[in-house]
Every structure is written in C-alpha cells, then in structure tokens.
Amino acid sequence: MxxxxxxxxxxxxxxxxxxxxxxxEGLERILRAETGALIxxxxxxVVDAVSSSGFRxxxxxxxxxxxxxxxxxxxxxxxxxxxxxxxxxxHLVPDPSIxxxxxxxxxxxxxxxxxxxxxxxxxxxxxxxxVTVYVDxxxxxxxxxxxxxxxxxxxxxxxxxxxxxxxxxxxxxxALEVEDLATLRDVITVLQRIEMxxxxxAEVEGLVVELGTEGRLMxxxxxxxxxxxxxxxRMLVRDHLASRRxxxxxxxLVELSSxxxxxxxxxxxxxxxLGHLATPEALDASSSPRGYRILxxxxxxxxxxxxxxxxxxxxxxKVMAASMDDLLGVEGVGATRxxxxxxxxxxxxxxxxxxxxx
Numbered sequence: 001m002x003x004x005x006x007x008x009x010x011x012x013x014x015x016x017x018x019x020x021x022x023x024x025e026g027l028e029r030i031l032r033a034e035t036g037a038l039i040x041x042x043x044x045x046v047v048d049a050v051s052s053s054g055f056r057x058x059x060x061x062x063x064x065x066x067x068x069x070x071x072x073x074x075x076x077x078x079x080x081x082x083x084x085x086x087x088x089x090x091h092l093v094p095d096p097s098i099x100x101x102x103x104x105x106x107x108x109x110x111x112x113x114x115x116x117x118x119x120x121x122x123x124x125x126x127x128x129x130x131v132t133v134y135v136d137x138x139x140x141x142x143x144x145x146x147x148x149x150x151x152x153x154x155x156x157x158x159x160x161x162x163x164x165x166x167x168x169x170x171x172x173x174x175a176l177e178v179e180d181l182a183t184l185r186d187v188i189t190v191l192q193r194i195e196m197x198x199x200x201x202a203e204v205e206g207l208v209v210e211l212g213t214e215g216r217l218m219x220x221x222x223x224x225x226x227x228x229x230x231x232x233x234r235m236l237v238r239d240h241l242a243s244r245r246x247x248x249x250x251x252x253l254v255e256l257s258s259x260x261x262x263x264x265x266x267x268x269x270x271x272x273x274l275g276h277l278a279t280p281e282a283l284d285a286s287s288s289p290r291g292y293r294i295l296x297x298x299x300x301x302x303x304x305x306x307x308x309x310x311x312x313x314x315x316x317x318k319v320m321a322a323s324m325d326d327l328l329g330v331e332g333v334g335a336t337r338x339x340x341x342x343x344x345x346x347x348x349x350x351x352x353x354x355x356x357x358x
Contacts, residue, residue: 010135011209016082017042017133017210019145022063023082027124027131027142029067036126037070038092038106042080042119050113051077054090061085070124075109080119123268145214152207152218158262159200163225166193170232177239177289177351180317184287188270193254194233195264201226235296239289240273240335257318291316298344305332309341320345 017024030037032086040047054074059065061083069076073087083232094112102108110123116132121134131142173190176182208215236253255273263269268278276282297305307312312330315320 002188003042006136006138010138013041013135014140014206014209015022016120017122017131018210020213021082022067023063023078026063027122028126028264029063030070031129031131033067034071034126035124036092036106036131037066037122037124038075038110039120039124039303040075040077040090040092040113040117040119040138041082041123042117043077043086047119050092050116051087051093052077052091054087057085057088078159081180083281107132111139117330124354126215133356142210145211147212151216152204152211152215155200155204155207156218156221156283158313159197159204159222161224162193164246166190166197166229168329169171169193171352174294174348175249176317177294178320178349178352180286180288182287182289183284184240184271184274184276185267185283185288186327187236187274188267189344190284191233191256191274192264192267194229194236195231198233199228201229201331202239223260231296232293235293237274238292240274240287244290289316290314291319294345295319295341295349297348298341301337301341302332305330305337308332320349 002115009334015021017027027037054077056067057069061078064080065085066076069085069088072089076093077084077087077090078083092109092113092292094109094116096112098112098115100108100111102111104125106125107123110121110132111134113119114121116138118136123132123134124130130175133142135142150338169190170193173186176186195301201222204218208219209221211218219248234249234253238258241249241252243249252273252275256270259269259273267283271278273282276287291309291313295309296303307332309319309327313322313326324335324338324342327333327341328335333341
C-alpha cells in the first residue's frame with residue numbers, strides 16, 4: 001500500500017512537469033539559460049523549518065518569472081499546484097543526517113528536502129542539463145520527449161500483443177466453462193495473462209503521464225485496450241475462488257497484484273491465491289465457475305441481479321439448466337429479464353463454442 005501511494009505521488013508530480021504545462025516550459029527555459037535551479041513544490045511550516053533568508057514573491061507562476069528567478073543562487077518555493085511563486089532566493093538547510101546517494105550540493109539538498117518535508121523537489125543541473133524530480137525517497141530523471149515517446153510506443157505494441165493473447169485464452173476458458181470442462185490450470189492461465197497485461201499497462205500509463213499533452217492519442221489507445229480488463233479479473237476470481245466471502249475476493253485481488261514476476265509464472269502460487277491446493281493433481285482438477293463472468297456479459301443485467309442469480313443457483317451449470325420458472329423465482333427477475341438471461345446465455349454459449357472449434 002505504501003508503495004502504491006509513492007507511485008501515485010510520483011505520477012501526480014510528473015503530471016505537473018509534463019510537456020504542455022507551464023512548469024515544464026519554465027524548466028526548459030532554465031536548461032536553455034544554463035543557470036540551474038532548485039524548486040520546492042509545496043509550502044507551509046515544514047518548508048519554513050528548512051528555509052533560511054530569501055524573499056517573498058506571491059505572484060502567479062509563469063515560465064518567464066521562474067526562468068528569471070532561477071538566475072539567483074537560492075531555491076524557489078512554489079505552491080503545491082504550481083500556480084503561485086511564493087518565495088525566491090531561499091537557502092535550504094535540511095537535516096544533514098538524512099541519507100542521500102547524491103554527490104552534487106544541489107541534488108543532495110533536493111533529496112533531503114523532499115524526504116524531510118514530504119513535498120516534491122525539482123533540481124535542474126546547470127552542467128549536465130538534466131531535470132531530476134525527488135518525491136519522498138523516489139528519484140526520477142526527466143527524459144527527452146522523443147525518447148519517452150519511443151519507449152511508450154514500444155510498450156504499447158507489447159501490450160497489444162499480450163492483450164490479443166489474453167482475449168484468445170479468455171474466450172477459450174469461456175467455452176470450457178459453458179461445457180463445464182474447465183480446469184484450475186485453464187483458469188490460472190487466464191489470470192496470469194490478465195496480471196501481465198495490467199502490469200504492462202501500468203508501465204504504459206506512467207509513460208503517458210510523463211508525456212503530458214504529447215501522449216493524448218496514446219491515452220485513448222490505452223483506455224480502449226484496457227476497457228473491461230479489471231472487471232474481467234474480479235469476475236474471474238469471484239467465479240473460481242475457493243471462498244465465496246467478499247473479503248476473501250478483495251484479499252485475493254490484492255495478493256495477485258503483489259505477486260513477484262517469478263511467482264506470477266508459477267501456477268501453484270496462483271492456485272494458493274485462489275485458495276486451492278498447490279499440487280499438480282489440483283491444477284488438473286475440474287473448476288466449475290459460479291457464473292459471474294458470463295452473466296456480467298449479458299447486456300443491461302444489473303450486478304445486483306447477477307449476484308442474486310448466482311446466490312440462488314450456485315454454479316454456472318445450474319444457471320444454464322434453469323428454466324424460465326426457475327429464473328422468475330429470483331428476486332428482481334421478471335419475465336422480460338428472465339427471457340433476456342436465457343437468450344443471452346444461449347447466445348454467449350453458442351458463440352464461445354463456435355470460436356473454440358472453428
């Protein structure tokens with residue numbers, strides 16, 4: 001959880017310094033002028049505690065102003081949303097006992113201030129002409145937009161290939177589930193693919209954030225490609241988790257996200273996450289779904305009704321075999337909805353089986 005918060009804080013900061021923002025334009029001005037700078041994105045008592053001298057500005061942030069103020073030796077204090085310049089020519093004196101791996105005075109100060117105050121600190125190197133962002137204990141060097149764009153395109157192509165493979169194994173599992181022939185190994189194969197796709201997507205997301213306005217089209221591609229994947233993941237776990245308790249589902253999803261790359265490739269590790277025995281025999285045993293995944297694909301069927309249907313019948317095989325009268329006995333299922341469920345299940349079953357054998 002702490003790692004997730006750190007990633008979120010870093011991405012929020014990268015959004016502020018992404019191409020197209022006033023802060024990024026200001027940083028580029030500083031690099032072109034070869035003056036260097038130290039900018040703190042935050043204010044308040046914690047910043048005052050490490051500040052000495054300087055003078056107040058209290059002006060709207062503009063690239064031109066920050067570029068001119070950077071010509072002085074001291075740090076620039078900017079509001080957390082980068083809309084105001086609060087102070088300039090500030091001498092920062094952080095706790096010298098805070099560990100740092102940096103050797104340069106400016107970068108060493110930046111890292112210590114970021115750790116001590118909890119606010120992001122940006123260091124522009126005068127000699128190396130690079131911009132380094134410090135968020136808590138995380139260090140991030142801003143790359144040239146062209147280099148980031150090339151990496152993002154490559155990552156997006158990789159994601160597209162993995163997503164295509166995920167669609168294939170997911171469709172195959174659905175056909176097996178309809179025929180009640182799915183094994184735990186088949187389920188785990190799809191879960192592995194979903195986790196791989198989500199982890200690649202997270203990398204692409206980080207690059208898109210860093211690209212700012214340059215990554216708008218890539219953002220649309222990413223959103224379209226990942227639409228429904230997270231819901232599919234949850235439904236799959238609900239279908240095949242040994243326990244039916246909601247807390248167990250949430251815990252399993254968190255555990256899946258925390259698996260190491262090595263464990264993710266180990267079918268027995270995923271079997272344990274799902275609450276099953278981690279043996280070759282268990283992996284090849286039948287795993288009959290409860291029906292959440294296929295029912296969620298029926299148009300205009302509320303999730304609350306899906307829950308009631310699964311609660312009533314327990315397994316997909318029983319839902320498939322249910323008559324109209326059986327479905328009408330479920331709370332919230334009238335004649336129209338019952339017919340929609342029957343027709344939807346038949347249509348999904350036929351299409352999934354045809355896709356498998358053709």
